[in-house]
Amino acid sequence: MTQAILFVLFILAGTALLSWPLGRYMTWAMDPAKGQGRPNGFTTLFQGVGGSLARQEQDWKRYAVSLLGFNVVMFIVVFSVLALQQYLPLNPDAKEALDPSLIFNTAASFTTNTNLQHYSGEVSFSYLTQLGGLMWLQFVSAAVGLSALAALARGLSGRKLGNFFVDVQRATFLVLLPAAFIVAVLLVLTGVPMTFNGSVVATTLEGVQQTIARGPVAAFVSIKQLGTNGGGFFGPNSTHPLENPTFWSNVVETVSLILIPMGCVWMFGRIIGRLKHAGVLFAVMLILMGARITASVGFESVPTQAFVSLPITQDVGNLEGKELRFGTSAGPLWAVLTTSTSNGSVNAMHDSLNPLTGMMPMIGMWLNEDFGGVGVGMVNMFLYIVVGVFIAGMMIGRTPEYLGWRVESKEVKFAMMALLSHGLFILVGTAIFAATPWGADTLNNVGPHGFSEILYEFSSAAANNGSGFEGLGDATTPWNIATGIVMLLARFIPIILPLAIVGSLSSKRRATESSGTLSVEDGTFAGMLTATVLIVGALTFFPAATLGPIAEHVMFMK
Amino acid sequence: METLLSSLRITVATMAICVGGYSAAVWAIGQAVTPDTAEGSLITRADGTVVGSRQVAQAFTQPQYFWPRPSAVDYNGAGAGGSNKSPTSTDLTDRATETVAAYGATAANPLPAELAAASGAGLDPHITERAARYQVQRIAQARNLPVDQVERVIDQNAFSPGGMFTPDRLVNVLEMNLALDENKAG
Numbered sequence: 001m002t003q004a005i006l007f008v009l010f011i012l013a014g015t016a017l018l019s020w021p022l023g024r025y026m027t028w029a030m031d032p033a034k035g036q037g038r039p040n041g042f043t044t045l046f047q048g049v050g051g052s053l054a055r056q057e058q059d060w061k062r063y064a065v066s067l068l069g070f071n072v073v074m075f076i077v078v079f080s081v082l083a084l085q086q087y088l089p090l091n092p093d094a095k096e097a098l099d100p101s102l103i104f105n106t107a108a109s110f111t112t113n114t115n116l117q118h119y120s121g122e123v124s125f126s127y128l129t130q131l132g133g134l135m136w137l138q139f140v141s142a143a144v145g146l147s148a149l150a151a152l153a154r155g156l157s158g159r160k161l162g163n164f165f166v167d168v169q170r171a172t173f174l175v176l177l178p179a180a181f182i183v184a185v186l187l188v189l190t191g192v193p194m195t196f197n198g199s200v201v202a203t204t205l206e207g208v209q210q211t212i213a214r215g216p217v218a219a220f221v222s223i224k225q226l227g228t229n230g231g232g233f234f235g236p237n238s239t240h241p242l243e244n245p246t247f248w249s250n251v252v253e254t255v256s257l258i259l260i261p262m263g264c265v266w267m268f269g270r271i272i273g274r275l276k277h278a279g280v281l282f283a284v285m286l287i288l289m290g291a292r293i294t295a296s297v298g299f300e301s302v303p304t305q306a307f308v309s310l311p312i313t314q315d316v317g318n319l320e321g322k323e324l325r326f327g328t329s330a331g332p333l334w335a336v337l338t339t340s341t342s343n344g345s346v347n348a349m350h351d352s353l354n355p356l357t358g359m360m361p362m363i364g365m366w367l368n369e370d371f372g373g374v375g376v377g378m379v380n381m382f383l384y385i386v387v388g389v390f391i392a393g394m395m396i397g398r399t400p401e402y403l404g405w406r407v408e409s410k411e412v413k414f415a416m417m418a419l420l421s422h423g424l425f426i427l428v429g430t431a432i433f434a435a436t437p438w439g440a441d442t443l444n445n446v447g448p449h450g451f452s453e454i455l456y457e458f459s460s461a462a463a464n465n466g467s468g469f470e471g472l473g474d475a476t477t478p479w480n481i482a483t484g485i486v487m488l489l490a491r492f493i494p495i496i497l498p499l500a501i502v503g504s505l506s507s508k509r510r511a512t513e514s515s516g517t518l519s520v521e522d523g524t525f526a527g528m529l530t531a532t533v534l535i536v537g538a539l540t541f542f543p544a545a546t547l548g549p550i551a552e553h554v555m556f557m558k
Numbered sequence: 559m560e561t562l563l564s565s566l567r568i569t570v571a572t573m574a575i576c577v578g579g580y581s582a583a584v585w586a587i588g589q590a591v592t593p594d595t596a597e598g599s600l601i602t603r604a605d606g607t608v609v610g611s612r613q614v615a616q617a618f619t620q621p622q623y624f625w626p627r628p629s630a631v632d633y634n635g636a637g638a639g640g641s642n643k644s645p646t647s648t649d650l651t652d653r654a655t656e657t658v659a660a661y662g663a664t665a666a667n668p669l670p671a672e673l674a675a676a677s678g679a680g681l682d683p684h685i686t687e688r689a690a691r692y693q694v695q696r697i698a699q700a701r702n703l704p705v706d707q708v709e710r711v712i713d714q715n716a717f718s719p720g721g722m723f724t725p726d727r728l729v730n731v732l733e734m735n736l737a738l739d740e741n742k743a744g
Contacts (some may be wrong), residue, residue: 065561069562073566122636139572177575177576189592206617210635211635216585218596219585222584235637235679241683247724303671306651307651311663321642322675324627324682327724355644471642
């Protein structure tokens with residue numbers, strides 16, 4: 001257990017330290033304005049690539065329209081690549097045509113930075129599909145999130161929002177590309193394959209034929225982890241020994257999970273010019289995430305319940321669905337990190353986690369803000385801040401303000417719409433699929449765990465996460481279409497509404513903060529924000545959790 | 559319309575650099591620095607036939623070999639996966655009952671849990687050192703070897719995957735089995 005705790009602290013402390021200089025660098029890259037980061041010479045270049053539209057300052061509506069327009073192109077390009085893969089090159093294992101509803105689901109999934117996978121990469125997709133389609137989206141969809149955050153922060157600092165076409169290139173070329181290259185090289189050095197040769201057929205020592213799939217894995221996995229994408233090259237994601245071959249590749253991949261989401265908080269603080277406020281937000285996020293990590297690692301140290309009656313040792317935790325080379329706490333740690341951020345990659349099978357351990361990733365997806373997806377996590381936290389500031393203002397009888405902007409009913413309505421839509425997608429979706437053969441016929445486990453599989457799938461789609469209780473037979477037309485639609489709505493509603501809020505706020509006169517203003521830099525604010533997050537999250541989802549993981553724990557764990 | 563045009567221009571630029579340039583650069587570094595693992599850590603015999611990958615488990619059922627952890631996909635290297643069963647599932651109890659019978663485990667000599675639990679991808683190439691020692695008697699008997707000699711193979715292959723962070727030492731099943739077969743030849 002000592003080693004388990006040491007490992008968790010090593011990863012968290014190391015990443016938190018790295019996120020500080022990264023936040024500084026990201027500010028330089030994303031916001032090279034006067035008085036912010038130092039100016040850089042790339043803006044002119046990016047304006048040239050983006051064309052005439054890239055040269056104008058955009059208000060929130062134009063920014064949002066540009067963002068949506070680019071996403072339409074992303075969707076169409078990848079839909080085409082998927083639909084035509086059998087005719088395209090780089091297909092050494094002759095992968096064939098795909099089901100149309102699966103193409104829709106996958107294009108929606110990777111466009112929205114979700115990476116929910118209703119297929120198995122090494123079974124169905126060519127190398128061109130994986131790199132030219134999916135990996136491209138792993139770069140640009142993360143860049144879209146980072147752009148949205150930069151625009152939001154600029155608006156809150158009282159400036160114009162900037163230009164989407166320039167921002168998305170800054171995020172892609174200056175932030176994601178260098179980071180992905182460094183991590184990919186580290187992965188290559190720790191043993192991850194990077195080849196364009198097709199699968200090999202081996203003759204095993206016992207004389208059986210074994211086909212071993214491989215491919216350009218390192219490049220793909222690097223951006224998968226960094227961009228809170230999470231879509232694996234292979235079906236079982238980073239449990240696969242060719243996607244995550246050693247203890248140290250696992251360390252690199254785990255750090256990459258939360259590095260940029262952590263850096264986003266510092267970048268936000270620097271752009272709005274309030275680093276101390278960012279420190280408070282960082283602390284709140286770290287506490288919420290730390291609580292789930294502690295619970296997850298603790299619950300997972302309980303041995304596999306199914307083996308209790310057999311002559312099997314009971315001195316190690318639950319090892320079903322886990323790899324030995326990562327050590328004992330790596331699975332439950334990753335499970336929380338991958339759902340705290342909206343990553344969704346796995347290094348242990350979440351379906352086989354102990355019931356209460358399996359609830360921790362679900363809670364992460366329900367809250368979806370600590371630290372959240374690249375860019376969008378901090379944007380989600382902004383929604384909670386708006387609501388929290390409003391409630392606090394009402395309680396102490398002052399005009400609610402955030403950074404000097406008066407928060408009024410319009411802004412709170414928008415924030416609540418975005419937050420409540422999250423619960424609506426998850427709970428209504430789960431209810432429909434649990435009550436019909438669409439969901440009931442696709443389960444891999446019976447009883448409350450089966451319900452958990454459905455609940456998890458909709459939580460994952462609505463949180464743009466992408467992990468799953470993978471026993472679920474989700475490659476059906478109803479699942480493909482339902483989760484595809486949820487992913488699209490759940491991506492763009494919480495990006496566009498916050499931009500609208502900023503648009504509305506910045507049209508008002510900014511008040512100067514005085515001693516009478518509710519401070520956003522102290523413990524009271526931290527407590528208020530934590531309470532808002534927990535109350536909104538718990539009230540919305542507690543009943544569903546009772547029917548799934550909690551019921552399973554009470555019924556079966558002794 | 560202009561929005562789409564700008565989007566297309568950025569699509570072309572990002573595709574060229576983030577897909578083309580980036581993949582090629584990572585590939586070149588992999589081929590130059592770690593050509594063995596970049597190609598999947600294949601083990602090849604003198605005549606060129608591939609025995610397997612050091613990183614990927616393969617099936618072993620014969621008594622003279624070390625056995626790997628159970629696989630939910632029967633060690634399918636082209637379609638990996640886990641059982642995805644809840645740890646409370648009776649299906650897991652049934653599967654583990656068969657594993658216990660195969661090893662002949664008893665209450666006095668219980669099976670190490672890692673030999674009963676399937677891995678996430680069904681391709682975990684490792685077992686723990688204690689899970690290897692658990693199998694020594696059977697292998698020594700089947701090969702008509704002294705127990706010491708099989709123990710020595712474990713000693714030579716055991717490693718600590720993460721130093722101070724991982725207390726359990728591991729062994730690679732395929733590499734140990736290759737070593738056993740070589741000993742026989744020598």
